[in-house]
Ligand SMILES: Cc1cc2nc3c(=O)[nH]c(=O)nc-3n(C[C@H](O)[C@H](O)[C@H](O)COP(=O)(O)OP(=O)(O)OC[C@H]3O[C@@H](n4cnc5c(N)ncnc54)[C@H](O)[C@@H]3O)c2cc1C
Ligand code: FES
C-alpha cells in the first residue's frame with residue numbers, strides 16, 4: 376500500500392491505496408465521489424475527465440498514487456455552493472445533454488478549454504472536445520453550450 | 534478492467550530510476566506520462582512486477598534553446614512541446630505533429646520521450662524525429678550515450694533504449710526559416726493516423742532548396758522518404774511537387790489492415806506526401 380494525500384473538491388484526504396488503483400476508482404470507491412463515471416476500457420471516451428492541478432486528465436488513465444500532493448476538481452466541485460458554474464448553466468440552457476452520461480467529462484473538458492482559450496471558434500470547440508465522446512446529442516448542442524458558456528464567462532469578468 | 538497488482542516506485546532522479554530498474558530486473562517497467570502504459574496495464578496486456586514512475590524527475594522536463602538545436606527533455610508533455618515558442622518557430626513540423634496526437638487530456642500527461650520510446654508504428658512524432666535527424670540521449674548504469682534517429686527506431690515498439698535504460702532527452706537541429714507541416718490522414722477525431730507525413734522544406738528564390746520527409750504507419754518503423762527529398766530540389770510548382778512525391782512509395786512494402794489495403798496505402802503515401810510538402814512550402 377502507498378500513502379496518498381490529495382485535495383478533492385476542496386477537501387483534503389489521506390488514504391492508503393494499492394498502486395494499481397486507478398484515480399477514477401479511488402474517487403468513486405474510496406472517496407464515494409461518484410459524479411465522475413467510467414465509460415470505456417480504452418482511454419477514449421473522456422467521461423472520467425477531472426482537473427488535476429488545473430488541467431484536464433482522464434482519471435482512468437492515471438494511477439491514484441500519481442495524484443499524491445495534487446489538487447483535483449471533479450464535476451462535484453465546479454459549482455460554488457448552489458451557484459452553478461457558467462458551463463453547467465449553459466449546458467442546461469442549450470440542452471447540451473440527453474442521457475447525461477458524458478456530461479461530467481464534457482463539462483470539465485469545456486472548463487479546461489475555456490481556461491486556455493476564452494473565445495474559441497466553433498472549430499476550436501470541436502477540436503478541444505475531441506477527447507470526449509457523446510452517444511446522444513450529435514455534439515451540436517454541446518458546441519452551442521460552450522459558445523454560450525464563453526458569453527456567460529465574458530460577462531462575469533470586469 | 535483493473536490492472537494486475539504491482540509495486541510502485543516514484544523516482545526522484547535519473548540515477549534513482551536506473552537503480553530501481555536494475556533492482557526490479559526483467560519485470561520492471563518505466564512509466565512516463567502513462568498514456569500508453571496505463572491503458573496497457575488496464576487491459577492486462579502487460580503485468581510488470583514494479584512500475585518505476587519517472588514523471589516527476591525534474592531533469593527530464595523542459596525545453597532548452599541551445600543555439601543550433603533545441604533540446605527537449607524526454608518527460609516534457611505533448612502540451613508543453615506544442616505550445617513552446619521556440620518549438621513553434623524553429624520546429625513547426627514537430628509542433629503540428631504533436632498537436633495532432635490523441636486529445637487535450639492525453640496531451641496534458643503524455644510525453645515526447647514516452648511516445649518515442651514506445652515507438653508505436655502509428656505514432657505521429659517518430660517520423661518527425663527521423664526526418665529531422667534528431668539525436669537521442671540515453672542513460673544507463675554505465676553512463677550516457679547518444680544515438681542518431683536513423684539507428685533509434687528498430688522495429689514495432691522496439692528502439693535503441695534497452696530495458697534497463699532511460700531516454701533522457703531528444704535534440705532537434707533548428708530549422709529557422711524553414712516551412713513545416715504534418716499531414717495526418719484519419720477517419721475520426723482522436724483516431725490514430727492511417728498514414729501521416731511530416732515535411733520540412735527550405736525555400737530559396739521560390740524553389741525548394743532542401744526537404745526532409747518522414748512517413749508514419751507505412752511499416753513497422755517510421756520511413757524516411759529520401760528519394761522524394763532529392764527529387765524535390767528545384768521544384769517550384771504543384772506539378773513538380775506531385776511528380777517528386779511519386780517516389781514516396783519507392784522501397785515501401787506496407788501492410789494491409791482494416792483501414793487500408795496495400796495499394797491504397799501506397800497511393801496515400803504519394804498523395805499525402807505531395808499535400809504535406811505543398812503546405813510546408815507554401816506552393817498551391
Ligand atoms: C486514446 C488514445 C489515443 C492516442 N492517440 C495517439 C495519436 O493519435 N498519435 C500518437 O502518436 N499517439 C497517440 N496516443 C499515444 C500517446 O501519444 C502517448 O502519450 C504516448 O504514446 C506515450 O507517452 P507517455 O509519456 O504517456 O508514455 P508511457 O505510457 O508512460 O510509456 C510508454 C512506453 O514508453 C516507455 N517509456 C516512457 N518514458 C520513457 C523514458 N523516458 N525512457 C525510456 N522509456 C520510456 C515506457 O516504459 C512504456 O513502455 C494515444 C493514446 C491514447 C490512450
Ligand atoms: S473511462 Fe473512458 S476515457 Fe476514461
Ligand code: FES
Pocket residue numbers: 471472473474475476477478508509510511512
Ligand atoms: S448525453 Fe448521452 S452520452 Fe452524451
